[in-house]
Amino acid sequence: MGALTDSINDLRTNARQWEAFYHRGHCVVLAPPGSGKTKLLTTRLAYDLFNHIPEPHGAACITLTNAAARQLQRRVETLGAPQRSTLFIGTVHSFALRQVVLPFARLTGKAELLSLGIASDKQERAAYVEAVAHVFGDPRYPSDYVEEVKARRRSLDTAPVTPGNPYLAAERRYRDNLRRQGLMDFDDVVEAAVDIVEHNPALRDVLMARYPHLYIDEYQDLHPGLDRLIRALCLGEAKAELFAVGDPEQALYGWAGSNPDLLFDLASQPDVHSVRLEHNYRCGHEIIRVANCIQRGHTMVGHRDGGDITTTRCPGGFPDQCEHVVGVVRQAVASGAVLHEIAVLCSTNRECKEVAKAMRDNGIPAFIREDAYRLNRATSFVENCTSWIAAGREFSDARLGNLLRDWRRLLTPSWTPQHDGALVEVLLDYPTRPDTAASALLADLFVLGLAGVFEQQAQAEEARALEQMKEHFADGGHHPLTVKDLAERVRRTNRVEVTTMTASKGLEFDIVLILGMDEKHVPHFKSANDQAKLNEDRRKFFVSITRARQAVHIFYSGFVRWPSGRSATAGPSRFLLEAGLITSASSPSRLW
Numbered sequence: 001m002g003a004l005t006d007s008i009n010d011l012r013t014n015a016r017q018w019e020a021f022y023h024r025g026h027c028v029v030l031a032p033p034g035s036g037k038t039k040l041l042t043t044r045l046a047y048d049l050f051n052h053i054p055e056p057h058g059a060a061c062i063t064l065t066n067a068a069a070r071q072l073q074r075r076v077e078t079l080g081a082p083q084r085s086t087l088f089i090g091t092v093h094s095f096a097l098r099q100v101v102l103p104f105a106r107l108t109g110k111a112e113l114l115s116l117g118i119a120s121d122k123q124e125r126a127a128y129v130e131a132v133a134h135v136f137g138d139p140r141y142p143s144d145y146v147e148e149v150k151a152r153r154r155s156l157d158t159a160p161v162t163p164g165n166p167y168l169a170a171e172r173r174y175r176d177n178l179r180r181q182g183l184m185d186f187d188d189v190v191e192a193a194v195d196i197v198e199h200n201p202a203l204r205d206v207l208m209a210r211y212p213h214l215y216i217d218e219y220q221d222l223h224p225g226l227d228r229l230i231r232a233l234c235l236g237e238a239k240a241e242l243f244a245v246g247d248p249e250q251a252l253y254g255w256a257g258s259n260p261d262l263l264f265d266l267a268s269q270p271d272v273h274s275v276r277l278e279h280n281y282r283c284g285h286e287i288i289r290v291a292n293c294i295q296r297g298h299t300m301v302g303h304r305d306g307g308d309i310t311t312t313r314c315p316g317g318f319p320d321q322c323e324h325v326v327g328v329v330r331q332a333v334a335s336g337a338v339l340h341e342i343a344v345l346c347s348t349n350r351e352c353k354e355v356a357k358a359m360r361d362n363g364i365p366a367f368i369r370e371d372a373y374r375l376n377r378a379t380s381f382v383e384n385c386t387s388w389i390a391a392g393r394e395f396s397d398a399r400l401g402n403l404l405r406d407w408r409r410l411l412t413p414s415w416t417p418q419h420d421g422a423l424v425e426v427l428l429d430y431p432t433r434p435d436t437a438a439s440a441l442l443a444d445l446f447v448l449g450l451a452g453v454f455e456q457q458a459q460a461e462e463a464r465a466l467e468q469m470k471e472h473f474a475d476g477g478h479h480p481l482t483v484k485d486l487a488e489r490v491r492r493t494n495r496v497e498v499t500t501m502t503a504s505k506g507l508e509f510d511i512v513l514i515l516g517m518d519e520k521h522v523p524h525f526k527s528a529n530d531q532a533k534l535n536e537d538r539r540k541f542f543v544s545i546t547r548a549r550q551a552v553h554i555f556y557s558g559f560v561r562w563p564s565g566r567s568a569t570a571g572p573s574r575f576l577l578e579a580g581l582i583t584s585a586s587s588p589s590r591l592w
């Protein structure tokens with residue numbers, strides 16, 4: 001119990017963390033970046049599994065994305081928490097599908113859901129575009145309408161809708177489009193789960209017996225459907241115990257239908273004990289001072305000395321910013337920085353690719369998470385196999401034991417010990433031919449049993465991501481991606497990490513470089529007249545800055561050039577002025 005004891009001892013040194021850790025009954029922790037929310041949640045879960053949750057009962061630990069769920073899983077394992085079949089760590093969608101809809105749909109008159117497949121991204125998109133075109137008459141920017149319809153569905157809005165509301169009509173048409181193809185989507189799954197839990201007290205009892213403790217991370221960004229599930233399982237007559245952590249100031253998914261006010265409301269419920277943390281253990285003092293200026297009213301207290309923020313104007317536009325990034329990274333490395341402790345954050349995936357290319361062209365290795373497929377248990381298993389094949393068992397970050405564990409989980413319920421032998425054989429064979437196409441490895445894994453994922457509704461998320469991965473591998477044409485290429489691409493050690501500002505959430509690095517801090521870009525021009533969107537863009541900047549332990553470097557040009565060739569000269573981002581990082585006198589918008 002060494003790691004767990006150490007972590008508990010850390011919490012003991014902070015009175016508020018200790019108060020939350022020690023409290024019995026519902027507890028909601030509201031806390032700023034770097035204040036130990038995830039540490040608190042994982043330590044409490046591991047401790048409870050040892051001391052408060054006797055078998056066969058278990059716990060459900062729910063978060064927003066697959067990446068966050070994998071990180072929680074890793075942190076809980078590091079603390080030595082005991083494994084048990086009633087321990088669920090995963091996303092809201094997989095909780096709704098595996099723990100509520102699949103086991104209870106038949107008993108609650110929703111058996112028809114069991115015969116539906118889960119739509120792929122492409123099928124979803126086509127169904128939305130058709131519905132929007134039909135209802136709104138081929139609008140110029142269909143994506144704006146699609147996002148609006150999606151956000152409406154996710155809000156599970158029960159307010160009466162005026163007859164003839166076009167968004168409701170589009171929603172219905174979309175759903176009919178899917179049903180005609182025998183499909184549903186994950187929003188249907190969450191909606192069905194909410195309905196099952198809210199209207200069936202006996203099934204609630206069954207769920208609470210399995211999961212008498214619920215742990216929720218990043219509450220502010222979760223689907224409103226989850227809020228309804230949690231309230232149904234924990235508040236009122238229901239008795240599951242809730243431990244939730246979140247930070248409304250880091251809410252970044254309003255555009256996707258999430259609502260941080262739900263967290264405030266949950267924290268103010270009479271039988272919920274709420275704790276506010278204020279210490280930030282991650283960032284140096286100067287970074288905290290600036291972060292507090294960005295989010296006025298935020299009073300993070302620093303724990304670490306130092307911290308440095310520089311702001312650089314690059315008059316040559318984004319290419320010039322990339323050149324400056326190369327210079328700063330070189331300088332940092334010369335001063336002893338480790339590459340994987342440096343992150344480069346951009347607003348868009350396209351910019352991420354551009355700056356990664358600039359670094360690689362200058363001999364700086366960079367890791368960039370391509371968005372060609374979602375990373376979840378199945379796709380990261382395939383990636384880890386390529387790492388093991390290409391780097392060998394001594395140098396690979398992937399461990400054979402972990403590969404076999406994931407393999408068994410993916411193949412359950414048809415896994416047999418022979419499947420392990422077959423996987424090991426393939427892993428030992430491929431190192432002799434690392435230039436084989438990654439698609440061939442994937443095909444081999446499908447034949448060995450991975451294709452079974454497509455037959456199980458419970459593995460719908462995995463199947464969807466594997467399908468995307470397969471399509472991506474097939475995209476290479478005459479230059480297919482090889483096993484070695486993929487292993488190289490997914491290696492993070494000793495590489496600068498390049499990611500979007502939004503996806504940087506939950507990560508921490510010594511040095512963070514932020515590009516594109518120009519007005520109309522951050523904040524986005526579409527946010528200018530929408531206070532909610534403007535606040536969300538401000539929070540994105542706040543989250544980005546607070547990823548750094550020691551130093552933040554910010555770059556701007558004073559103008560933006562879009563891929564279409566159009567440009568706008570609107571000066572540096574207003575957020576730089578608000579934070580006092582530049583003065584209005586030094587703002588180029590004054591000079592132009």
Ligand SMILES: Nc1ncnc2c1ncn2[C@@H]1O[C@H](COP(=O)(O)OP(=O)(O)OP(=O)(O)O)[C@@H](O)[C@H]1O
Pocket residue numbers: 010011012013014017031032033034035036037038039040247281282505506507546
């Ligand atoms: N009491 C403590 N003593 C020492 N270190 C701590 C303590 N609490 C948290 N930390 C450290 O602070 C860092 C941030 O913790 P953690 O990632 O849990 O914060 P968080 O609130 O989830 O951050 P964010 O919201 O920005 O993702 C980690 O390195 C963690 O180990």
